[in-house]
Amino acid sequence: MDRSDREPITWWKAEPRRLERDQSEITARFSGLVWNSDGAGTWTGVLPRWPFDRPQPPNLSAWVGEEGLRLTVAYNQAYPMVEPALLPLDPLPPPQEWTQTRWHVNGDGTLCLLQEHAWWTGRDSLIDLLLKAAGWRLEYALMKHGLIQEMSRCGIVSDNRHDHFFSQPPPAAGQTDTAPAAGQADTGPKTEAPC
Numbered sequence: 001m002d003r004s005d006r007e008p009i010t011w012w013k014a015e016p017r018r019l020e021r022d023q024s025e026i027t028a029r030f031s032g033l034v035w036n037s038d039g040a041g042t043w044t045g046v047l048p049r050w051p052f053d054r055p056q057p058p059n060l061s062a063w064v065g066e067e068g069l070r071l072t073v074a075y076n077q078a079y080p081m082v083e084p085a086l087l088p089l090d091p092l093p094p095p096q097e098w099t100q101t102r103w104h105v106n107g108d109g110t111l112c113l114l115q116e117h118a119w120w121t122g123r124d125s126l127i128d129l130l131l132k133a134a135g136w137r138l139e140y141a142l143m144k145h146g147l148i149q150e151m152s153r154c155g156i157v158s159d160n161r162h163d164h165f166f167s168q169p170p171p172a173a174g175q176t177d178t179a180p181a182a183g184q185a186d187t188g189p190k191t192e193a194p195c
Contacts, residue, residue: 008077010037010040010041010077011040011041011075011076011077011078011079011080012037012041015079015080018079018080019041021125022126023035025125025126025127026043026126026127026130029051029127029130030043030045030047030048030051030127030130032045032046032047032048032068033045033046033047033073033130040074040075040076040077040079041075042072042073042074042075043072043073044071044072044073044089045070045071046067046068046069046070046071047068047069047070047071047130047133047134047137048068048134049061049064049066049067049068049134049137049138050068050134050138051068051130051131051134052131052134052135052156052157054160054163057163057164057165057166057167058166058167059166059167059168059169059170060138060166062169062170063138063141063165063166063170064137064138064141068134068137069088069090069091069133069134069136069137070088070089070090071086071087071088071089071111071133072086072087072089073085073086073087073126073129073130074086074087080122080123081122082120083114083117083120083124083129084126084129085108085110086110086111086113086129086130086133087109087110087111088105088109088111088133088136088137091137091140092109093105093109093140095109101150102143102149102150102151103140103143103151104136104139104151111132111133111136113129113132113133113136113155114129115153131155131157132155132157134157135155135156135157136151136155138156138162138166139151139152139155139156139162141170142162142165145170145171147165147171148162
């Protein structure tokens with residue numbers, strides 16, 4: 001049998017329970033995402049602004065509008081052993097922010113949500129990455145306003161030290177001199193859990 005006679009199979013034919021799990025979890029938690037089975041599969045849509053297990057700050061819409069991050073989650077045929085790529089669509093970081101660690105954006109424009117690839121075991125829930133992506137959107141707004149010098153190590157999903165910013169309206173253009181100096185910690189309240 002010639003290799004060209006073989007029909008490739010998708011990851012979900014090899015891992016049907018994983019597809020069922022992802023679809024069940026994502027549609028229950030992130031109803032703004034739509035599944036597309038073309039290629040290795042994608043989810044595209046809008047994440048909630050604040051999908052976290054703590055109260056939403058009162059001025060959040062002034063910072064990010066009425067919607068959360070618009071993105072595409074692109075699977076690859078090595079899934080679930082290799083995490084999917086999460087590509088932000090709105091806001092879309094400009095190329096000069098790619099590969100700068102402080103922005104958490106990879107060189108191809110996808111989000112860098114894991115400190116190390118080993119943090120994704122293949123058994124992890126995609127929900128964890130989507131929560132981090134929702135948090136990335138919020139920290140991106142803080143970065144753009146100059147209120148933080150770099151995004152947090154674990155993200156807003158498990159680190160509430162930046163929540164207080166969203167209790168106030170964003171600063172007017174040109175009034176971003178309140179950012180802590182490089183290497184200086186933010187003075188807001190902090191309860192940090194392990195990543």
